[in-house]
Amino acid sequence: MCDERGAAIEPVAVVSNERVADDVGRVVFDAPRTAASIAPGQFVHLRIARGADFILRRPFSVHRAYDGRLEILYQVVGRGTKVLAEAIPGDVMDVIGPLGAGWSVPGDATRALVVAGGLGAAPMGMLVEELAAREVDVTFALGAPSAGRLVARQLFESLCRRTLVATDDGSAGTCGFVTVLTPEALERERPDVVYVCGPEPMQRIVAAQCAEAGVACQVSLERLMACGVGACLSCVVATSDGLKRACVDGPVFDAATIAWEPSGDAEVAG
Ligand SMILES: Cc1cc2nc3c(=O)[nH]c(=O)nc-3n(C[C@H](O)[C@H](O)[C@H](O)COP(=O)(O)OP(=O)(O)OC[C@H]3O[C@@H](n4cnc5c(N)ncnc54)[C@H](O)[C@@H]3O)c2cc1C
Numbered sequence: 405m406c407d408e409r410g411a412a413i414e415p416v417a418v419v420s421n422e423r424v425a426d427d428v429g430r431v432v433f434d435a436p437r438t439a440a441s442i443a444p445g446q447f448v449h450l451r452i453a454r455g456a457d458f459i460l461r462r463p464f465s466v467h468r469a470y471d472g473r474l475e476i477l478y479q480v481v482g483r484g485t486k487v488l489a490e491a492i493p494g495d496v497m498d499v500i501g502p503l504g505a506g507w508s509v510p511g512d513a514t515r516a517l518v519v520a521g522g523l524g525a526a527p528m529g530m531l532v533e534e535l536a537a538r539e540v541d542v543t544f545a546l547g548a549p550s551a552g553r554l555v556a557r558q559l560f561e562s563l564c565r566r567t568l569v570a571t572d573d574g575s576a577g578t579c580g581f582v583t584v585l586t587p588e589a590l591e592r593e594r595p596d597v598v599y600v601c602g603p604e605p606m607q608r609i610v611a612a613q614c615a616e617a618g619v620a621c622q623v624s625l626e627r628l629m630a631c632g633v634g635a636c637l638s639c640v641v642a643t644s645d646g647l648k649r650a651c652v653d654g655p656v657f658d659a660a661t662i663a664w665e666p667s668g669d670a671e672v673a674g
């Protein structure tokens with residue numbers, strides 16, 4: 405079954421599943437069809453199956469796609485991700501994908517700043533690979549509550565010119581939220597475009613910093629997603645162009661169009 409944009413259901417087999425940070429796992433699926441067609445920032449809707457019966461699928465960004473495989477980073481937060489953490493090689497699940505609108509890279513971009521808080525690192529793997537392939541000079545600002553929860557740091561360090569790190573408790577890099585790194589990075593690097601993913605209060609702050617600096621900013625927003633394909637309206641995002649569906653119009657949006665909910669900086673945690 406395919407939709408007009410090429411999304412389809414594909415049975416996927418677990419190749420490996422391991423812990424990569426505190427409460428964070430990386431599962432690799434054999435998924436040749438989806439891996440060949442997915443673009444940076446898009447996501448899949450995963451039917452988690454392992455002795456459990458979940459009515460709703462769970463949306464996950466694709467961290468990397470290569471050699472017919474999909475790599476997904478997941479944080480154990482509830483029933484579904486707990487079951488996912490117990491998956492072993494050979495388990496078969498299925499995905500609907502590729503879904504949503506991903507990151508866009510302006511053709512004339514030469515410098516980019518990528519900002520990720522916590523699991524906001526998940527949709528950035530394919531993005532930095534794409535930016536590196538286009539020879540865009542990338543500075544990565546990576547934040548997390550503590551050193552043990554920094555995600556995919558090695559990949560970002562290998563592909564980006566500079567990787568800046570901040571942790572809330574100061575156990576690695578600068579002490580504080582990742583948003584303490586961005587004003588200086590914007591000033592020093594003068595990026596053509598900024599990409600952001602992480603807790604929404606953090607995204608709102610970086611979007612405001614970018615607006616002040618006059619730099620284009622894209623954000624990837626997380627919403628509850630029941631259908632994942634635009635039918636149920638469970639994922640709406642308020643924008644200056646009206647209500648949009650994060651599953652088909654996003655999850656990546658131009659930050660300047662988002663009607664942000666006001667919130668305090670104290671909520672910003674990775
Ligand atoms: C576009 C998109 C990409 C995402 N990418 C990732 C990723 O790469 N890695 C990752 O760890 N998480 C990602 N998430 C969040 C992930 O979907 C939820 O953490 C997951 O669905 C929780 O399932 P659960 O059964 O463990 O939790 P539950 O026990 O069902 O709920 C725990 C929490 O997860 C949230 N949640 C539950 N179901 C959904 C849902 N269908 N959509 C959004 N939130 C939900 C609830 O609000 C609740 O606070 C993404 C979400 C979206 C919308």
Ligand code: FES
Pocket residue numbers: 628629630631632633634635636637638639640649650651652
């Ligand atoms: S999840 Fe159903 S419309 Fe977006």
